[in-house]
Amino acid sequence: MQTFFLSLILLCLTIPLQSRTLPFHQSHFTKRSFHQNDRNVASPQEYFEVTKPLPFDGAHATCTLPILTHNFSNTYGLPPFSVPYFPPLNCIWTHVTLEIQASCQGEQHDRIAALWLGGAELIRTSTAEPTADGIFWTVRKDVTRYSSLLSQNNLTLSVMLENIVNEVFTGVYQVNVTFLYYDANAKNVKPLLALPSENYWPSSRKLKSVYNPLEPLVDSEKGSFDLLYEKPADLIIPISEVGDEGYWFRIQNESDIHSRGVRIPQNTYRAVVEIYVSFHGDDEFWYSNPPDSYLKVANDDEAQHVNPSDSYANMNKVTMGRGHGAYREVLVMIDGNLVGSVVPFPVIFTGGINPLFWEPVVSIGAFDLPSYDAELTPYLGLLLDGKVHSFSLRVADGISFWLVDANLHLWLDAGSEEVLAGIAFSSPEFSLERELKFAGLDGKFQIEAERETKICGWVSSTAGNFTTSVSQKLKFKNSIKFYNNGTRKLVKQKVKDKIEVRIESGTGHRILHTKTKRTYPLKITTETLPGGNNTYSMIARVKNSVKEKKTVGGAKSTLQNSQKSSGWMSVKDHEVLSGGASTEQNYSYEDGLECYSRVVEAENGTLLKDAARILCATSS
Structure with a gap:
């Protein structure tokens, strides 16, 4: 100081x-x-x-669903990146955590982003501004309140992150999205x-x-x-x-x-x-x-x-x-x-x-x-x-x-x-x-x-x-x-x-x-x-x-x-x-x-x- x-x-x-x-x-x-x-x-x-921390941080998930991996480079003016969503089969769960892992290297503006499931927003987030050496971060959110959506089949999961890459702003935002399902009644799951x-x-x-x-x-x-x-x-x-x-x-x-x-x-x-x-x-x-x-x-x-x-x-x-x-x-x-x-x-x-x-x-x-x-x-x-x-x-x-x-x-x-x-x-x-x-x-x-x-x-x-x-x-x-x-x-x-x-x-x-x-x-x-x-x-x-x-x-x-x-x-x-x-x-x-x-x-x-x-x- x-x-x-x-x-x-x-x-x-x-x-x-x-x-x-x-x-x-x-x-x-x-x-x-x-x-x-x-x-x-x-x-x-x-x-x-x-x-x-969330209650299940560090606990073993009953089911894990890696659903989206995408590099957001020149995405300005493009529609959201979308993938189909199906809940994992034969999975008993009471709570769900949404995990977003992101990284970027170079020079770039911060960007606003959001994730929707079936048109309903699950999280509003923004990016950090990167450095030449690169940065990374993880966002975890309890999304159990959206269980009625998360239990449905064949919904569309969409992520919007408008970014511009050119000779000055070189940073590409790399994003991974995963759902973690927990059964609070399972013997091997102990909330933090x-x-x-x-x-x-x-x-x-x-x-x-x-x-x-x-x-x-x-x-x-x-x-x-x-x-x-x-x-x-x-x-x-x-x-x-x-x-x-x-x-x-x-x-x-x-x-x-x-x-x-x-x-x-x-x-x-x-x-x-x-x-x-x-x-x-x-x-x-x-x-x-x-x-x-x-x-x-x-x-x-x-x-x-x-x-x-x-x-x-x-x-x-x-x-x-x-x-x-x-x-x-x-x-x-x-x-x-x-x-x-x-x-x-x-x-x-x-x-x-x-x-x-x-x-x-x-x-x-x-x-x-x-x-x-x-x-x-x-x-x-x-x-x-x-x-x-x-x-x-x-x-x-x-x-x-x-x-x-x-x-x-x-x-x-x-x-x-x-x-x-x-x-x-x-x-x-x-x-x-x-x-x-x-x-x-x-x-x-x-x-x-x-x-x-x-x-x-x-x-x-x-x-x-x-x-x-x-x-x-x-x-x-x-x-x-x-x-x-x-x-x-x-x-x-x-x-x-x-x-x-x-x-x-x-x-x-x-x-x-x-x-x-x-x-x-x-x-x-x-x-x-x-x-x-x-x-x-x-x-x-x-x-x-x-x-x-x-x-x-x-x-x-x-x-x-x-x-x-x-x-x-x-x-x-x-x-x-x-x-x-x-x-x-x-x-x-x-x-x-x-x-x-x-x-x-x-x-x-x-x-x-x-x-x-x-x-x-x-x-x-």
Whole structure:
């Protein structure tokens, strides 16, 4: 760390200042193949995202299905690479892990990628930026929730990864995809971490009685719905594109709405929509976008004072389209009515802000972007009429471009061909306030938004009569400040999302209560300084975190994942010529059965510390 800060001080002292400077907006870069601090790495380096291990990591899989091996070179503009999917024969399994192994060597941009099965997205991911010596990484995700798809024959598995290879960008992404099937009941399979079981929850009612119409699942005096609540859906319907450009919708602006017609089976007793989203182009750093009025002043100012051949000026000219303010929200609608929304976690891709931050530890969510669930059960009263309903996705205040799709998870009553449902009440509220004050290229922009939704609906099925109430309270606050004639920028954002789901019997007894609280604090500071030979330098600091507390029935869990990065780089035409960076990350997860923590420190591409702990502090 002392070496890094000494380099930072020397940078500030030696860079020649010019009388004219321009505002800097968060941008995207590639790394020229240089060895930081003359380190000589002969073999490929492993990159990774810090997260807790999956329950079956290290265990022997009951069945293994290597399904896809492909080199993504000149794939830009081509359809996804697809192969047929058949589950392994004579394989008994209860859990499934998706494993993606990737490698690359040379120089290349980071790329967004996704994998779909039968048109339903299983994972959204991105690549790391390679080096001349080569890099590799592995992504593992528990995909048990997609069991209804994974058990089907003759589906199409598709992977989209658009890449360009030429004389400059030489990196080819080599990708292997494997499914690992585990039987939690097998004697030779021992999970690394504990799995939820019927003994874990307050109730011990077994799942085999779920569809027995003579023995209702829901007991009016004590909860037994919690096991069913965590059970994978019986049917998954994609809300996605069906073209040659991938199964995601490409949303170009705030009025761009993409829809799919869906007919819901009339014996559906629970519905959840799962949203996948990533942001690119002028909205890759949406949380740092100033309003359009500021961009107009900056553009006019640039046109009057800047030599268009200057690399420093060209950098700012490219980023001048990144406006429209810093509020974004993905909206889900049914027949034009809002039924769910999410402000996504600000994932920073490995070429973002300073790519030297993300080696070998990538940013939070870069290898496994989060998906977001919205409970739609209270709306079944509108959907169980046998008619086709329009499910739509859009991005409030969005500009080009967003990649969004969704999966509709449905739970079906096997004991009946039709269930009854109705809506009891709905009370949505939304407020948005904007404040801006600037003079020239300096100023402050603040946005505060709050959305509160309460919806209640009832369902009568062979599982019992129950009412589902969903309440969500979302708070969004963003502040952007420019200093020093716009060359120094401070971004602060905080998103708080609280979601509660209550399920009660027909007699008013509480069956299940789930509560999820998420907080996404983000802070970014950047400063740009002009250099010689059409170069400029940037100093940046990033603090990005996710905090979550969750309660499902009698089970509680907490997650804290915090990342701090700082560094500098010398840039020409969006290519990093040299620089230095350090990243620290603290990850901790705890519930009633397990604890996991990991502390990682990296500097100039070298891992200095990696300490993980599985046992709880109170355990022996």
